Amino acid sequence: MSESVPAQASRPPALSASSAKQFQQCPLKWRFKYVDKLPELQSPAALRGSLVHKVLEDMFDLPPADRQAPTVRETVDSAWEKVTDGAYKLSEILAQTSEDELKAAARQLIDAYFSLEDPRRLRPSGRELGVETVLSSGLRLRGFIDRVEQADNGDVRIIDYKTGKAPDMRFTGEYVFQMRMYALLYREQYQITPKRTQLLFLGGNPQVLTFDPTDADVSEFETELNALWSDIAAHLQAKRFETRQSRLCDWCYFQNLCPAFGGTAPDLDPAQVEKIAEIGPIAAG
Numbered sequence: 001m002s003e004s005v006p007a008q009a010s011r012p013p014a015l016s017a018s019s020a021k022q023f024q025q026c027p028l029k030w031r032f033k034y035v036d037k038l039p040e041l042q043s044p045a046a047l048r049g050s051l052v053h054k055v056l057e058d059m060f061d062l063p064p065a066d067r068q069a070p071t072v073r074e075t076v077d078s079a080w081e082k083v084t085d086g087a088y089k090l091s092e093i094l095a096q097t098s099e100d101e102l103k104a105a106a107r108q109l110i111d112a113y114f115s116l117e118d119p120r121r122l123r124p125s126g127r128e129l130g131v132e133t134v135l136s137s138g139l140r141l142r143g144f145i146d147r148v149e150q151a152d153n154g155d156v157r158i159i160d161y162k163t164g165k166a167p168d169m170r171f172t173g174e175y176v177f178q179m180r181m182y183a184l185l186y187r188e189q190y191q192i193t194p195k196r197t198q199l200l201f202l203g204g205n206p207q208v209l210t211f212d213p214t215d216a217d218v219s220e221f222e223t224e225l226n227a228l229w230s231d232i233a234a235h236l237q238a239k240r241f242e243t244r245q246s247r248l249c250d251w252c253y254f255q256n257l258c259p260a261f262g263g264t265a266p267d268l269d270p271a272q273v274e275k276i277a278e279i280g281p282i283a284a285g
């Protein structure tokens with residue numbers, strides 16, 4: 001199995017829910033990931049998440065009657081081959097855990113999924129749906145929606161799987177941000193505001209987090225996102241990205257390059273800065 005550095009996307013750069021959240025969490029980490037494009041070793045948890053997502057995506061290729069836990073659990077092996085094909089430094093990820101452990105954990109999460117939904121009666125209109133739009137401000141957005149359902153009356157429901165535990169319901173902001181982003185992307189691409197967005201948390205005690213967006217809320221989010229991009233663009237223009245320390249530093253793959261931890265960030269490549277600035281407008285001045 002090859003261990004190549006992930007291929008650079010040939011599409012124009014765009015802002016995603018995860019990159020926007022990354023910037024809010026730490027501008028320097030955002031720079032390492034999205035401007036310098038430093039390859040990052042996946043955590044075992046992230047690989048397990050990719051595996052479960054692949055199983056749940058492919059499950060809808062099965063005849064409805066076969067979409068039951070014992071049958072779907074059996075597809076973990078074939079999904080594993082797909083998600084690890086060309087994975088960056090797979091042997092290093094597997095040095096932290098084993099293939100068997102990851103597969104066993106994935107099967108548990110699949111059982112948890114079946115405690116939340118019965119997929120035999122579901123007819124998704126989209127799976128791993130790539131959505132891309134350019135807002136009227138010129139800001140380009142992109143995302144992948146795990147699943148879309150459209151009812152006979154046209155109502156749209158967006159579903160995203162989370163393989164971690166559900167958050168404390170007092171701290172759901174990060175997840176609502178993601179659901180608002182999906183609602184905005186979908187509305188801009190299909191001219192329909194989803195009636196419902198849901199995150200299915202499969203870890204721990206499985207739970208569903210629901211957010212029903214209104215058109216006004218989606219428009220408000222668009223304004224917030226444009227403001228966030230202005231902040232990112234100002235950093236690009238100044239070519240300065242500050243550190244923002246938090247408990248997330250414990251899991252930051254770039255800690256050895258971070259000045260807050262005694263490291264030295266590499267020089268910024270002006271060509272890369274220019275390329276990433278294509279995401280959206282940068283105010284003159």
Ligand code: SF4
Nearest residue numbers: 026243244249252258
């Ligand atoms: S270690 Fe912390 S402060 Fe440094 S880049 Fe990573 S997240 Fe940011």
